[in-house]
Amino acid sequence: MSATIRDVARKAGVGLGTVSRVLNDSPLVSSATRQRVLNVIAELNYMPSHAARSLSLGKTLTVATIAPFFTRPSVVERLCGIEANLTGSGYHQIFFNVENVERRNECLRDVSRREYADGVLIISLTPHADEIAPILKSHMPVVLIDAEASGLTDVRVDNPYGGYLATQHLIDLGHQNIAYLSDPLQDPLYFDFTSSRDRYQGYCKALNDADIPIRPDNHVWGLHGRYEARCLARNLLSRYDRPTAIFAASDTQAMGVLEAARDLSVRVPDELSVIGFDDIDVAEYLGLTTIRQPLFESGARGVELLLEILGSEESYLPPKHEMLPIELVVRSTTAPCQE
Amino acid sequence: MSATIRDVARKAGVGLGTVSRVLNDSPLVSSATRQRVLNVIAELNYMPSHAARSLSLGKTLTVATIAPFFTRPSVVERLCGIEANLTGSGYHQIFFNVENVERRNECLRDVSRREYADGVLIISLTPHADEIAPILKSHMPVVLIDAEASGLTDVRVDNPYGGYLATQHLIDLGHQNIAYLSDPLQDPLYFDFTSSRDRYQGYCKALNDADIPIRPDNHVWGLHGRYEARCLARNLLSRYDRPTAIFAASDTQAMGVLEAARDLSVRVPDELSVIGFDDIDVAEYLGLTTIRQPLFESGARGVELLLEILGSEESYLPPKHEMLPIELVVRSTTAPCQE
DNA sequence: TGCTAGAATGGAAGCGGTTCCAATGCCATC
DNA sequence: GATGGCATTGGAACCGCTTCCATTCTAGCA
Numbered sequence: 001m002s003a004t005i006r007d008v009a010r011k012a013g014v015g016l017g018t019v020s021r022v023l024n025d026s027p028l029v030s031s032a033t034r035q036r037v038l039n040v041i042a043e044l045n046y047m048p049s050h051a052a053r054s055l056s057l058g059k060t061l062t063v064a065t066i067a068p069f070f071t072r073p074s075v076v077e078r079l080c081g082i083e084a085n086l087t088g089s090g091y092h093q094i095f096f097n098v099e100n101v102e103r104r105n106e107c108l109r110d111v112s113r114r115e116y117a118d119g120v121l122i123i124s125l126t127p128h129a130d131e132i133a134p135i136l137k138s139h140m141p142v143v144l145i146d147a148e149a150s151g152l153t154d155v156r157v158d159n160p161y162g163g164y165l166a167t168q169h170l171i172d173l174g175h176q177n178i179a180y181l182s183d184p185l186q187d188p189l190y191f192d193f194t195s196s197r198d199r200y201q202g203y204c205k206a207l208n209d210a211d212i213p214i215r216p217d218n219h220v221w222g223l224h225g226r227y228e229a230r231c232l233a234r235n236l237l238s239r240y241d242r243p244t245a246i247f248a249a250s251d252t253q254a255m256g257v258l259e260a261a262r263d264l265s266v267r268v269p270d271e272l273s274v275i276g277f278d279d280i281d282v283a284e285y286l287g288l289t290t291i292r293q294p295l296f297e298s299g300a301r302g303v304e305l306l307l308e309i310l311g312s313e314e315s316y317l318p319p320k321h322e323m324l325p326i327e328l329v330v331r332s333t334t335a336p337c338q339e
Numbered sequence: 340m341s342a343t344i345r346d347v348a349r350k351a352g353v354g355l356g357t358v359s360r361v362l363n364d365s366p367l368v369s370s371a372t373r374q375r376v377l378n379v380i381a382e383l384n385y386m387p388s389h390a391a392r393s394l395s396l397g398k399t400l401t402v403a404t405i406a407p408f409f410t411r412p413s414v415v416e417r418l419c420g421i422e423a424n425l426t427g428s429g430y431h432q433i434f435f436n437v438e439n440v441e442r443r444n445e446c447l448r449d450v451s452r453r454e455y456a457d458g459v460l461i462i463s464l465t466p467h468a469d470e471i472a473p474i475l476k477s478h479m480p481v482v483l484i485d486a487e488a489s490g491l492t493d494v495r496v497d498n499p500y501g502g503y504l505a506t507q508h509l510i511d512l513g514h515q516n517i518a519y520l521s522d523p524l525q526d527p528l529y530f531d532f533t534s535s536r537d538r539y540q541g542y543c544k545a546l547n548d549a550d551i552p553i554r555p556d557n558h559v560w561g562l563h564g565r566y567e568a569r570c571l572a573r574n575l576l577s578r579y580d581r582p583t584a585i586f587a588a589s590d591t592q593a594m595g596v597l598e599a600a601r602d603l604s605v606r607v608p609d610e611l612s613v614i615g616f617d618d619i620d621v622a623e624y625l626g627l628t629t630i631r632q633p634l635f636e637s638g639a640r641g642v643e644l645l646l647e648i649l650g651s652e653e654s655y656l657p658p659k660h661e662m663l664p665i666e667l668v669v670r671s672t673t674a675p676c677q678e
Numbered sequence: 679t680g681c682t683a684g685a686a687t688g689g690a691a692g693c694g695g696t697t698c699c700a701a702t703g704c705c706a707t708c
Numbered sequence: 709g710a711t712g713g714c715a716t717t718g719g720a721a722c723c724g725c726t727t728c729c730a731t732t733c734t735a736g737c738a
Contacts, residue, residue, distance in 0.1 A: 002453055004694055015718035020696060030716065047454045051399065052694035054390035055723050062431075070422065071620070076415050083409065083436055092401075094431055097422050114341055115386045226624060255624055281410070282621055285565060285594055343724055354688035359726060369686065391724035394693050 003044040012040040023048060050092065062092040063306060064117035066107045068124055068191060070097045072224075072252065073280040074295055078123055078145060081299025089307060091118075098125065104191055112138035119306045121145060123299075126192050127152070139316065141309040145302040147194065148321075153309070155301045155322040157293045159195050162326050163202025166247045166275045166291050169328055171210045174337035175245040175273060178207070179218040179236050181229060181257060182249035196221070196249045199277065203247060218243060229256025230263070237264050237272070244272065244337050251276035251283045251290055258286065258333070269335035279329055287332035294324045342383040351379040362387060389431065402430045402645065403456035405446045407437040407463055407530060411563075411591065412619040413634055417462055417484060420638025428646060430457075437464065443530055451477035458645045460484060462638075465531050466491070478655065480648040484641040486533065487660075492648070494640045494661040496632045498534050501665050502541025505586050505614045505630050508667055510549045513676035514584040514612060517546070518557040518575050520568060520596060521588035535560070535588045538616065542586060557582060568595025569602070576603050576611070583611060583676050590615035590622045590629055597625065597672070608674035618668055626671035633663045 009019045014033060021029050022037040029037075040046075054061045065082055067075050079095075086093050094117065098104045108131045111120050119141040126147045127135065135142055136151050144154035170178050180203045182196035200219070207214050220236060222228040229248065236243060237260055248254035254276030258268060266272050276283060279292035301322060309317055348358045353372060360368050361376040368376075379385075393400045404421055406414050418434075425432050433456065437443045447470045450459050458480040465486045466474065474481055475490050483493035509517050519542045521535035539558070546553050559575060561567040568587065575582060576599055587593035593615030597607060605611050615622060618631035640661060648656055 005696095006694080009718095016695090017697080017719065018717060021717090024696080028716065033716080047452070049394070049454065049694050051390045051393035052723090053696080055388070055394050055693090055725085056695045056697085058723065060390065070419055071415060073412075076410060080409055080436070083434060087436070092431065092433055095422060097419070097426070113386070115388065255621075259624065282594075285598065344726095345724080348688095355725085356689065356727080357687060360687090363726080367686065372686080388724050391693090392726080394695085394723090395725040395727085397693065397726095 003046040005046075005048065008037065008040050008044060008046050011044065012037045059118050060092075060114070060116065061090065062094055062117045063119050063121065063303075063310075064094050064096060064111075065121045066096045066098060066111070066123065066125065068098040068104070068193075069224075070095070073282070074250070074252075074278050075123060077280065077295035078299040078302075081296040081301075082121060082303050083299075084296075085300045085303035085307075089303075091307075091310075098191075101191060109134075111135055111142065112140045114138070114140070119143075119310050121299075121302050121306060122147060124193060124195070126194050128192070141306060143302045143306045143309075145298050151319055153305055153319045153321070155298055155305060155324065157298075157324050157326045159198030160202040160205070162277060162291045162293070163199030163247075164206045165202070165326070165328050166199075166277065167203045167206035168210075169275060169289070169330070169334065170245040170247065170273060171206060171212070173245070173273060173334060175243075176212050176337070177215075177218070177241065177243045178203075178212075178245045178247060179220065179243035180247050180249070181232055181236070181253055182219070182221050183224050184221045193224075199247075199249055224250065224252065226252050226256040226259070229253035230259045231256075233257040233260035234263060237261065237266055242266075244339060245334070246272065246274050248274065248276050251278045251280045251288060254288055254290070254333075255282075255286065258288075269333050270338060273334040273337070275334055283329075284331070289331045289334040290329050291326055292329045293326045298324060342385040344385075344387065347376065347379050347383060347385050350383065351376045398457050399453070399455065400430055401433055401456045402458050402460065402642075402649075403433050403435060403450075404460045405435045405437060405450070405462065405464065407443070407532075408563075409434070409436045412621070413589070413591075413617050414462060416619070416634035417638040417641075420635040420640075421460060421642050422638075423635075424639045424642035424646075428642075430646075430649075437530075440530060448473075450474055450481060451479045453477070453479070458482075458649050460638075460641050460645060461486060463532060463534075465533050467531070480645060482641045482645045482648075484637050490658055492644055492656075492658045492660070494637055494644060494663065496637075496663050496665045498537030499541040499544070501616060501630045501632070502538030502586075503545045504541070504665070504667050505538070505616065506542045506545035507549075508628070508669070508673065509584040509586065509612060509614060510545060510551070512584070512612060512673060515551050515676070516554075516557070516580065516582045517542075517551075517584045517586060518559065518582035519586050519588070520571055520575070520592055521558070521560050522563050523560045532563075538586075538588055563589065563592065565591050565595040565598065568592035569598045570595075572596040572599035573602060576600065576605055581605075583678060584673070585611065585613050587613065587615050590617045590619045590627060593627055593629070593672075594621075594625065597627075608672050609677060612673040612676070614673055622668075623670070628670045628673040629668050630665055631668045632665045637663060 005019050009016050022034050096107045108127050112134045122144050124146045127149045146156050148154050185197045220232045222232050246257050248257050257274050261268050276288050276290040279290045283290050344358050348355050361373050435446050447466050451473045461483050463485045466488045485495050487493050524536045559571045561571050585596050587596050596613050600607050615627050615629040618629045622629050
């Protein structure tokens with residue numbers, strides 16, 4: 001059907017190996033021969049077979065991405081960053097969409113299997129110690145995005161600092177009664193997302209630094225999602241001494257808070273300040289004050305780090321840790337405390 | 340490194356071919372032998388090499404998806420439907436993200452190249468006649484999602500009917516001065532998205548049926564996007580005889596309209612009714628009245644149709660055309676006309 | 679009992695690349 | 709003129725699977 005390397009060799013009047021060398025930019029070809037081969041390749045519209053290359057090289061020439069909840073806007077933006085930098089690299093990509101814990105465990109267990117991919121990107125999932133060991137032993141290149149695990153390369157943001165920034169902003173506006181709404185901080189049965197926990201640290205530190213006591217009832221949590229956050233926020237806002245400001249661990253959850261405020265006719269920002277985290281696309285539309293983290297860049301940079309490892313000759317490279325910058329974006333859901 | 344089919348054959352005391360037959364569910368294996376081989380496969384944790392299978396079969400065992408603007412919420416939901424049904428089918432998937440016309444043309448030109456994939460899903464892009472011909476000639480299985488082209492299988496919704504439904508809803512509420520805000524209806528230099536055009540037909544028909552004259556200045560268009568729609572809507576709403584209702588060709592554009600109304604202090608729905616199209620995730624949050632189309636299902640069903648073609652022995656199957664249902668979802672951005 | 683058709687099985691060839699070893703030609707050196 | 713070394717080249721072997729042909733075995737039948 002389609003032209004093979006043998007067709008090219010025959011037509012160019014050279015040997016198989018020579019064509020292969022041209023394809024792989026080997027210096028062991030005279031420039032005259034190289035040019036002749038390149039001409040024939042263009043003429044035949046020849047394109048090497050991915051499968052044959054892969055089989056011969058003993059590599060899959062594929063990068064796998066494991067991510068929870070593909071539909072979440074923040075995940076989508078990270079995936080776009082990945083796509084942008086992987087296209088044209090010669091690697092294929094496969095995606096594993098993790099929607100429940102069984103699948104999470106299955107995916108993280110199989111990471112080190114060479115059958116799937118030559119390298120793996122993991123988004124927002126933190127491998128446990130017993131999952132890290134086989135990965136390290138297998139020498140499978142892995143880059144964590146928005147997660148951290150000892151011995152593995154990662155690219156992420158300073159979540160405690162983000163939590164601090166957000167809370168400090170509210171304190172600066174005169175708020176004292178500040179709630180934090182997040183995913184569960186610890187749940188070994190669940191996905192073990194760590195960002196909520198880290199941001200909580202920053203929240204506590206900011207309150208401490210301002211000598212504001214930490215009220216345990218000002219921290220509420222539930223499954224990630226707008227609807228769940230809405231229910232949680234309703235409870236918060238129905239309280240006698242309801243908070244004057246809510247820091248939501250993600251913009252999605254902040255949207256739930258805004259909904260709850262609307263439900264209960266609590267005016268934002270006059271009666272309630274709301275701040276989110278991520279700065280997803282709709283945040284600007286909603287005028288949501290938030291902490292921006294570079295989502296697209298996290299994916300793009302993750303790919304770069306992975307390709308670096310894949311391209312290296314070394315069988316072991318020391319893990320790298322990259323921190324991307326975050327910043328406070330003030331919009332119209334936060335205002336000075338009115339009390 | 341990892342076990343091969345030869346290891347399995349040796350350990351099970353059978354020939355290469357027998358193991359292969361077991362893997363491929365051939366009936367030409369006695370059940371005793373089959374069981375023995377299956378045991379060894381489990382024991383060795385053997386997994387066939389995708390590349391070797393692919394090379395031997397002369398197929399890529401890969402499905403390609405071509406989609407414009409991965410980040411658009413409606414596209415994301417379709418992609419999720421694709422992912423859901425393709426995972427576990429044994430096919431790998433590769434994505435082509437189309438962000439500009441050059442890339443669109445390049446992708447559609449290369450669809451028929453066997454090097455990439457055994458089958459292709461195309462989202463929201465309409466191949467031109469000169470692009471269809473090579474596809475048909477190559478017998479490359481193609482399924483269009485949210486698009487239509489003669490000779491190709493597709494799964495889509497009845498966009499003229501959707502436009503009719505939306506407009507009729509506004510007319511039922513007593514509106515007469517109804518604007519339509521959309522992508523450009525025809526732009527050979529651009530992507531040639533057809534849904535705006537089709538929905539415009541329904542818009543016109545509904546107005547005609549109600550004996551409401553069609554005012555050309557009530558149709559405005561621009562590039563797809565919230566920001567662009569916001570500018571367009573601002574112009575509309577600044578007019579002396581501004582419309583009392585706006586039908587936006589997508590929820591994203593409807594969001595731009597809502598922003599413009601906010602900018603100009605036009606109250607929704609009291610002074611302005613707004614209806615969108617798609618029912619993307621945030622529509623519910625915004626209380627946006629809209630026409631719901633099954634986005635996830637469109638992707639899922641598209642994959643089913645493609646796998647059907649790929650699994651068939653026939654070299655030619657007559658194209659199928661599937662229409663998914665749409666429905667009006669009334670929320671709080673539309674209300675009876677106040678004039 | 680001998681013969682045959684059909685079921686079950688083994689393994690060579692081939693898919694399209696890469697890699698390595700052998701071969702060739704050419705030049706400088708002694 | 710013989711020798712050695714380097715640059716360049718050709719092609720066999722191999723990657724792990726499928727497929728097809730050849731072979732063996734079994735049961736059914738005359």
